[in-house]
Amino acid sequence: xxxxxxxQLIEQYALGYATVLGALEGITEQELDYQPPGGAWTPRQIVxxxxxxxxxxxxxxxxxxxxxxPAILAYDEELFARRLGYDWPIATSLEVLKAVRxxxxxxxxxxxxxxxxxxxxHDQHGDxxxxxxxxxxxxHAVDHAEQIRRARAGT
Numbered sequence: 080x081x082x083x084x085x086x087q088l089i090e091q092y093a094l095g096y097a098t099v100l101g102a103l104e105g106i107t108e109q110e111l112d113y114q115p116p117g118g119a120w121t122p123r124q125i126v127x128x129x130x131x132x133x134x135x136x137x138x139x140x141x142x143x144x145x146x147x148x149p150a151i152l153a154y155d156e157e158l159f160a161r162r163l164g165y166d167w168p169i170a171t172s173l174e175v176l177k178a179v180r181x182x183x184x185x186x187x188x189x190x191x192x193x194x195x196x197x198x199x200x201h202d203q204h205g206d207x208x209x210x211x212x213x214x215x216x217x218x219h220a221v222d223h224a225e226q227i228r229r230a231r232a233g234t
Contacts, residue, residue, distance in 0.1 A: 091217040091218070091221065092183070093180065095180055095216075095224075099220050106231065110122060110231050115230050125226055130176050134179055136183070140209070140212050143197050146199070149199035190209070
């Protein structure tokens with residue numbers, strides 16, 4: 080990956096929180112709990128998922144940087160949603176998303192070329208490096224913000 084591609088992805092990652100916040104602007108309680116057809120998550124569930132996913136990504140990127148060839152474990156997102164309920168107010172999960180993203184941006188902006196080449200093994204996807212992590216999580220919040228917009232349009 081070229082340096083300018085990394086910079087663009089870091090910028091996209093950094094803007095993820097604001098993108099989600101924009102998708103939620105003016106949302107009502109009814110819209111937060113709108114269940115799209117086909118069993119897709121409600122906007123409320125998406126926000127809680129983002130907080131859980133972000134904290135998982137926080138650990139993943141740090142393990143990639145600090146450990147030699149770490150095992151990166153998948154987690155069952157649907158199980159988290161079911162067992163944790165995801166039915167509480169979203170304010171705290173938004174704070175988690177904001178803080179964890181900001182802390183990770185500070186880290187990403189300091190990485191050396193050698194650090195960008197670090198990798199481990201994901202238990203479902205095999206080789207998993209820093210650039211894989213960045214590409215995935217740069218898009219993650221943006222993709223879910225669009226999912227929130229689609230859900231809101233369906234209400």
